[in-house]
Amino acid sequence: MGTEVAGEEIEVSGIVQGVGFRPFVYRLARRLDLVGDVRNAGDRVIIRIAGLASARDAFAAALADEAPVLARVEQMMRRPAQVPDGPFRIMESAAGTVSVGVVPDVATCPACRAEIADPKARRFRYAFTNCTDCGPRFSIVTGLPYDRPATTMAGFPMCPACRAEYEDPTDRRFHAQPIACPDCGPKLWLEGDDATGADPIERAAALLRTGHILAIKGIGGFHIACDATNADAVALLRARKHRPTKPLAVMADMATAHPLCVLTPEEEAALAHPSAPILLLSLKPGAPLAPGIAPGQRHLGVMLPYTPLHHLLLAAVGRPLVMTSGNRSSEPQIFRDDEARERLAGIVDAFLMHDRPIARRLDDSVARHVAGRLRIMRRGRGLAPMPLTLPADFADAPPVLALGGELKSALCLTHGAKALLSHHLGDLDEPATGDAFETALADYAALFAHKPAAVAVDLHPDYRATRLGEDMPATRGLPLERVQHHHAHMAAAMAEAGWRRADGPVVGIALDGLGLGEDGTAWGAEILVCDYRTSRRVARLSPIPLAGGDAASREPWRVLLAHLDRALGRSAVDGDPLLAALFAAKPLLTLRAMMDKGLNVPPASSAGRLFDAVAALLGLAPDRLSHEGEAAMALEAAAQEDAPPYPFAFHAEAIPIEIDPAPLFKALVDDLHAGRPAPAMAAAFHAGLAEAFTGAAARVAKSEGLTAVALSGGVFQNARLLEETVRRLESFGLAPLVPGDVPANDGGLAFGQAVVAAARLMG
Ligand SMILES: [Zn+2]
Numbered sequence: 001m002g003t004e005v006a007g008e009e010i011e012v013s014g015i016v017q018g019v020g021f022r023p024f025v026y027r028l029a030r031r032l033d034l035v036g037d038v039r040n041a042g043d044r045v046i047i048r049i050a051g052l053a054s055a056r057d058a059f060a061a062a063l064a065d066e067a068p069v070l071a072r073v074e075q076m077m078r079r080p081a082q083v084p085d086g087p088f089r090i091m092e093s094a095a096g097t098v099s100v101g102v103v104p105d106v107a108t109c110p111a112c113r114a115e116i117a118d119p120k121a122r123r124f125r126y127a128f129t130n131c132t133d134c135g136p137r138f139s140i141v142t143g144l145p146y147d148r149p150a151t152t153m154a155g156f157p158m159c160p161a162c163r164a165e166y167e168d169p170t171d172r173r174f175h176a177q178p179i180a181c182p183d184c185g186p187k188l189w190l191e192g193d194d195a196t197g198a199d200p201i202e203r204a205a206a207l208l209r210t211g212h213i214l215a216i217k218g219i220g221g222f223h224i225a226c227d228a229t230n231a232d233a234v235a236l237l238r239a240r241k242h243r244p245t246k247p248l249a250v251m252a253d254m255a256t257a258h259p260l261c262v263l264t265p266e267e268e269a270a271l272a273h274p275s276a277p278i279l280l281l282s283l284k285p286g287a288p289l290a291p292g293i294a295p296g297q298r299h300l301g302v303m304l305p306y307t308p309l310h311h312l313l314l315a316a317v318g319r320p321l322v323m324t325s326g327n328r329s330s331e332p333q334i335f336r337d338d339e340a341r342e343r344l345a346g347i348v349d350a351f352l353m354h355d356r357p358i359a360r361r362l363d364d365s366v367a368r369h370v371a372g373r374l375r376i377m378r379r380g381r382g383l384a385p386m387p388l389t390l391p392a393d394f395a396d397a398p399p400v401l402a403l404g405g406e407l408k409s410a411l412c413l414t415h416g417a418k419a420l421l422s423h424h425l426g427d428l429d430e431p432a433t434g435d436a437f438e439t440a441l442a443d444y445a446a447l448f449a450h451k452p453a454a455v456a457v458d459l460h461p462d463y464r465a466t467r468l469g470e471d472m473p474a475t476r477g478l479p480l481e482r483v484q485h486h487h488a489h490m491a492a493a494m495a496e497a498g499w500r501r502a503d504g505p506v507v508g509i510a511l512d513g514l515g516l517g518e519d520g521t522a523w524g525a526e527i528l529v530c531d532y533r534t535s536r537r538v539a540r541l542s543p544i545p546l547a548g549g550d551a552a553s554r555e556p557w558r559v560l561l562a563h564l565d566r567a568l569g570r571s572a573v574d575g576d577p578l579l580a581a582l583f584a585a586k587p588l589l590t591l592r593a594m595m596d597k598g599l600n601v602p603p604a605s606s607a608g609r610l611f612d613a614v615a616a617l618l619g620l621a622p623d624r625l626s627h628e629g630e631a632a633m634a635l636e637a638a639a640q641e642d643a644p645p646y647p648f649a650f651h652a653e654a655i656p657i658e659i660d661p662a663p664l665f666k667a668l669v670d671d672l673h674a675g676r677p678a679p680a681m682a683a684a685f686h687a688g689l690a691e692a693f694t695g696a697a698a699r700v701a702k703s704e705g706l707t708a709v710a711l712s713g714g715v716f717q718n719a720r721l722l723e724e725t726v727r728r729l730e731s732f733g734l735a736p737l738v739p740g741d742v743p744a745n746d747g748g749l750a751f752g753q754a755v756v757a758a759a760r761l762m763g
């Protein structure tokens with residue numbers, strides 16, 4: 001035991017492990033001439049320092065201000081303590097007490113970017129360069145503690161030069177588990193191309209520049225890439241991938257992105273964030289891109305290069321690249337080499353491969369800056385598995401496992417006031433996704449040593465996630481909490497906003513596709529009054545029959561017919577040449593006979609289907625949608641300028657109050673006859689929907705004495721609708737609770753289910 005001197009102990013909590021925090025503390029202490037040590041303890045970091053009081057204060061201030069990009073200092077407690085004398089040291093974590101958190105994958109940092117561009121550097125043009133501040137993390141983790149043998153880098157023994165950097169606390173690669181160099185690390189090669197001997201990146205770039213389509217192995221899976229300025233290449237990619245219209249994401253560096261899109265300072269910061277999401281940006285008119293990238297859209301999904309491989313490739317191509325998920329139509333993204341060779345063979349001309357295995361599929365995250373902040377639409381690579389913090393009065397909640405919904409599936413595991421919302425797993429009606437879901441469940445449970453006390457599922461008995469919750473071994477014998485779809489959406493918005501259990505109920509506006517309601521019918525345009533445990537429906541959009549059930553969700557003209565028949569009457573619809581033309585080749589008689597007999601015409605009050613119907617009426621929707629949300633996106637893209645809201649009627653004589661769209665359809669048909677342009681009609685529709693639901697919510701808030709309104713459901717990914725809704729609520733003096741880190745779509749459902757179940761268990 002050495003001598004000790006009087007000093008202080010600082011306990012830091014937040015995201016401070018696995019993010020280069022201890023080496024940062026080490027360098028800071030040395031810089032300020034402090035003695036002492038730093039160590040991990042549980043999920044916190046404990047620092048002991050002694051030295052000048054002014055230097056200790058400067059140290060404490062810098063801990064939060066200068067922390068590594070990935071770290072988040074949430075709490076810092078300082079107290080007097082005896083401190084070991086001698087040069088500042090990093091203490092090894094005691095075996096068995098290590099709980100180093102798993103952190104998300106991180107985009108290449110500026111120092112590593114400079115290094116791969118430096119001809120004198122050891123890692124010049126090395127595609128797998130990384131350091132403590134950047135590189136793969138969650139995508140390579142195979143077990144805990146997070147250490148090289150428990151990653152897919154286990155098969156790459158470090159060379160002496162890398163080992164020396166890894167062991168040097170002053171080096172920026174101190175304990176960087178994926179550390180690698182050209183001598184000891186993963187290698188790149190090109191398959192399916194005859195030119196041998198050439199540099200694989202130069203050769204891949206040459207193929208892309210000449211209109212070829214490539215599969216590129218990345219961090220969390222394979223991308224399919226082509227030159228985004230080449231119309232023929234984009235058309236060929238769409239034809240081979242059977243993806244006719246869904247917008248394609250583009251990868252570009254910041255300088256190339258500027259001529260493509262309007263970029264606010266907030267959007268620039270979001271693009272350049274270490275999570276490097278695909279960001280939806282406003283397309284500039286005349287942007288130098290192939291027209292088939294985002295047909296009919298006014299927005300473009302853009303991401304910056306986030307690995308050294310991407311940086312090198314983009315620099316060599318000199319043009320923006322289409323970077324879309326490597327899969328066939330709606331199957332999950334491929335992340336294994338053999339599967340890529342087999343499944344993508346008919347789509348791509350060559351494969352840019354590497355030999356670092358991907359431990360789990362992680363799709364690119366997708367986000368959009370709306371109503372003052374970034375809104376995550378898909379949580380994937382770069383964001384998962386960053387924990388979310390629940391309101392303070394969930395600290396004593398029992399651990400819950402929530403299994404989410406059917407589409408945009410994700411899991412959620414809670415532990416006290418922390419929630420782990422998994423990465424995007426895909427749509428569970430795809431058989432391949434179902435298998436991935438079960439793998440992910442075992443994966444998360446093991447990685448985070450999670451033992452749930454209860455399981456939360458949707459009310460829908462036919463969701464694959466619900467059935468798994470009922471009878472798979474991992475959840476057998478555990479209490480099952482069934483949570484109504486839109487109650488879960490509202491709870492997710494409340495919890496992310498920090499709404500405490502003790503804060504009581506809120507009004508909730510759910511504008512969504514379809515979710516099973518408590519009365520057994522499909523809901524999706526409702527006003528609820530809910531707290532975390534219970535919810536009751538106080539208003540709804542008037543239901544319409546979904547002629548043909550699921551077919552009505554794919555064919556917008558079916559819901560349009562139902563709305564028009566209801567609003568105008570059949571004879572008026574038939575007698576109107578404009579409307580008759582819309583349904584000219586459609587089996588109207590059959591559909592109406594089904595409605596009369598009540599055969600396969602489940603009633604639904606759905607905002608998603610209302611968007612479909614209006615888009616169809618304005619000629620903005622195809623007969624058959626090629627992807628979910630296609631019609632709604634087209635309607636949002638069409639809406640321009642401001643227009644006075646279209647009217648809705650209210651029937652308040654019974655609960656739930658009916659919000660009736662009949663006047664909306666009458667006005668739309670009148671405007672259609674008057675030749676009013678579609679952009680103004682689309683704008684008036686958005687304004688009308690926002691006015692109708694905020695007006696009803698304000699009445700409910702007043703009669704119930706409530707002050708906050710939660711907004712969620714997939715339809716709120718519509719920027720125009722969300723901004724209009726928030727503005728109107730604020731003008732009524734109501735506080736909108738809107739999700740941002742949690743997707744408003746079904747990707748956020750598990751998070752909401754988990755907090756509802758936790759709240760019910762706490763009583
Ligand atoms: Zn780096």
Ligand SMILES: [Zn+2]
Nearest residue numbers: 159162181184
């Ligand atoms: Zn090496």
